[in-house]
Amino acid sequence: MQYSLAFAGPLMLLDQGAGGLTPARAALWAGLGLLVLAVFLPPRVSAGDGWLAVRGLMGERRVRTDALVTVRRRGGPAAHLVLREAYGQWLELAPRVLEADPLL
Incomplete structure (x- = not known):
């Protein structure tokens, strides 16, 4: 869970700081965060x-x-x-x- 937040959180903050964060882009970053979670979550x-x-x-x-x-x-x-x-x-x-x- 921490990897997912550590990946998606800074990306959203950087996108917000650049002025380009939209709901669609936030959903994209959240989806990529979930993908990272799927990779690092052990069975x-x-x-x-x-x-x-x-x-x-x-x-x-x-x-x-x-x-x-x-x-x-x-x-x-x-x-x-x-x-x-x-x-x-x-x-x-x-x-x-x-x-x-x-x-x-």
Whole structure:
């Protein structure tokens, strides 16, 4: 959230100081601020008895860990794990999340 405000706030102030801030331009700066928020907002990972969930900007994905059928690594330097369960649900998360919290 701070990155978004730190990006959009000074841009709006500079535009206001230059005398060019209109409602359309303010909406543009706010939209760019939300884009920065989307880039820097990490997904939240939670776990319970028999399930693992990842919540991001587009909602939550949850898999049952007792029904996992595949665990694959996808990508190059910024690799992700893709977990797929027998019931069709899947989620994707960075391996560093599991390394940072071994209890997951």
